[in-house]
Structures are given as C-alpha cells and as structure tokens.
Amino acid sequence: MAQEKILIVDDEDRMRKLVSDYLKRDGFQVLEAGDGEEALYIYEDQPDIALIILDVMMPRMDGYETLKNLRKFSAVPVIMLTAKSEEEDALCGFEAGADEFVTKPFSPKVLVARVKAIIARSTDEVLSGQDPSEMPGVLEAGNLRLDENAHAVTADGAEVLLSVKEFELLAYFMKNRGIALSREKILNSVWDYDYFGDARTIDTHVKKLRSKLGDCGSYIRTIWGMGYKFETEEEG
Numbered sequence: 001m002a003q004e005k006i007l008i009v010d011d012e013d014r015m016r017k018l019v020s021d022y023l024k025r026d027g028f029q030v031l032e033a034g035d036g037e038e039a040l041y042i043y044e045d046q047p048d049i050a051l052i053i054l055d056v057m058m059p060r061m062d063g064y065e066t067l068k069n070l071r072k073f074s075a076v077p078v079i080m081l082t083a084k085s086e087e088e089d090a091l092c093g094f095e096a097g098a099d100e101f102v103t104k105p106f107s108p109k110v111l112v113a114r115v116k117a118i119i120a121r122s123t124d125e126v127l128s129g130q131d132p133s134e135m136p137g138v139l140e141a142g143n144l145r146l147d148e149n150a151h152a153v154t155a156d157g158a159e160v161l162l163s164v165k166e167f168e169l170l171a172y173f174m175k176n177r178g179i180a181l182s183r184e185k186i187l188n189s190v191w192d193y194d195y196f197g198d199a200r201t202i203d204t205h206v207k208k209l210r211s212k213l214g215d216c217g218s219y220i221r222t223i224w225g226m227g228y229k230f231e232t233e234e235e236g
Contacts, residue, residue, distance in 0.1 A: 004119055005030040007068065009039040010081065011058045015047060019053060019219070022108040023115065036061030040069055050077060050119050052112070056082040056093070064093045064096050071097040077118045094204045096145035099165045139205040142232035144216040146171055157214040162212060165190070170213075171207050173220060173230035182227040202227070 006028045010016050013034075020030045031049065033039035035058045043049055052070070056063035063080055066084050070076070079100040080093040093101045100114055139146040142154045151167060153160040162170065172190050173181075183202045191201070206228060210217030 001140070003027055005029045005031060005046065005048060006115065007031045007033060007039060007042060007049045007052045009033045009036065009052060009058070009063070010055040011035055012055075015055070015081075018108060019111065022112050025110055026116070034063070036063065036066030036069075036195055037061055039066055043070065043074065043076070047074070051077045051079065051115055052096075053081060056080060060078050063188070064092060067093070067096040067098060067190065071161070071163070075161050075163055075167075079114060079118070081106075094165075094201055097163045121164060121168065139171065141174055141177060141230070142216060142218060142219060142234070144174075144213065146174055155213045159213075160212050162209075165196075166205060166209055166212070169202075170209055173228070176230065178229065178231050180223050180226060180229045184227075186227060 006023050008016050008019050008023075008030060009032075009116075010019075011034050014031050016034075020032065023030050025114060031042055031046065033042050036054075037060050039052070039054070042060075043052070054063045054066060058066075061069075067080070070078070077099045078097065079102060080098040081102050081104060082093075083104045093151055099118055102111060102114070137148060139148070144168075145154045147153075153162055153167065153170065169186070172186065186202050206220055210220055213219075215224050219230055219232055221231060223229055
C-alpha cells in the first residue's frame with residue numbers, strides 16, 4: 001500500500017517530532033509546517049495529502065483561520081489539536097470544518113489510531129476486496145444526491161463540498177430517511193464510540209450541513225427535545 005501523506009501543523013518543534021515519529025512507525029509519509037500560512041502553501045503544492053493534523057494556537061495564522069481558508073477549496077480530513085479543554089473550542093473547530101478534535105496532552109498512539117480510522121473512511125481503500133454488489137452506491141432524496149463511491153454530493157445539481165464528518169452525517173441521515181433520530185443515537189453511530197464530545201456537536205454539524213445544502217438543507221428537520229429526522233418536502 002502506498003504511503004499516505006500526513007501534514008503536521010504546529011509551531012512547537014517537539015510536538016511535531018513526537019507525532020511525526022509515531023506516524024512514521026506506522027508507515028505514513030510525514031510533512032511538517034510551523035504555522036498556518038506555511039501549511040496552506042504545502043497543501044496547495046501537494047494536494048495528495050491524505051490528512052492534516054492542525055494545532056489551534058500558532059503565530060501568523062491560527063488553526064481556525066487556517067482551516068477556514070483550507071475549506072474554501074478542499075475537504076481534506078483535519079484533526080485539530082489544542083492545549084485548551086473548553087468545550088467551546090471544540091465547537092469552534094467543528095464550525096470551521098474539523099473532522100476530529102483532540103485536546104493536549106494526548107496519547108500519540110490514540111492519535112495515530114484516529115488518523116487511520118479517518119483515512120480508512122475517506123478513501124476507496126476501505127472498499128478493496130468487497131464484492132461489487134456489496135459496495136455502497138448512490139443515495140437520492142428530492143434534489144439531493146450522495147455518491148458514496150465518489151465521495152461526492154450534489155444539491156439542486158450543484159456540487160457541495162463537505163468535510164469527511166459532514167459527509168458521513170448526511171449519509172447516515174439519508175440511509176435512515178423518515179426515522180426520528182435522537183442526538184445520542186446520531187453521536188454513537190456517526191462518531192467513534194470513544195468520542196467524549198457533547199451532543200451539541202450534532203447541532204453544530206447540522207447547522208453547517210443545512211447551510212451548505214441550500215434549499216435541500218430543509219430536508220434535515222428538527223424534532224424539538226429529541227433530535228432530527230431526514231425527509232423531503234413531499235414526505236413531510
């Protein structure tokens with residue numbers, strides 16, 4: 001298997017080396033950047049980077065601003081790192097388009113495991129060896145179309161750029177069309193079982209999804225006091 005490229009963005013040399021060493025042991029090719037501006041230059045030059053590990057607190061351009069700029073042209077998976085433990089920081093990261101959020105100090109082994117899990121979900125390698133009849137395909141609802149093989153979404157005929165987690169959330173909604181889903185059930189089904197986040201993470205992602213899907217965003221309906229249900233206007 002070809003080595004996936006991981007870009008580590010952190011202004012601390014020690015932190016970059018620590019994470020880099022663990023990733024290299026697992027066969028990843030590692031690139032490094034000391035700030036957000038450098039990271040954007042590197043990614044533009046090497047768009048085949050499979051995942052970015054992005055620190056929040058950095059000089060010149062912090063992690064949030066870097067991610068916002070990145071999301072203007074790419075849906076590459078991003079894991080954000082922060083030394084802060086406040087829940088609001090995680091929500092800000094998800095608002096900006098992060099796929100995962102890890103608080104320092106963290107276990108490098110756990111971080112590498114999350115890197116592997118995200119890459120497995122966001123590449124076609126996860127489908128290798130499967131019978132074609134068992135491979136995920138195209139989901140359609142109203143004017144919304146999601147292609148799991150191509151990892152592509154169109155709303156009213158226009159392409160929609162989603163992060164990995166936004167894509168997984170939308171696919172989960174579409175596969176459970178017409179079913180009332182609690183926030184806890186969504187969190188347990190779409191996020192890793194060991195995710196220690198708050199159910200409000202769901203609300204943050206739904207808000208982003210609705211905004212990106214335009215008129216099709218109305219298909220994700222709020223069930224007050226419980227969660228959400230996905231259904232088209234004709235079904236509602």
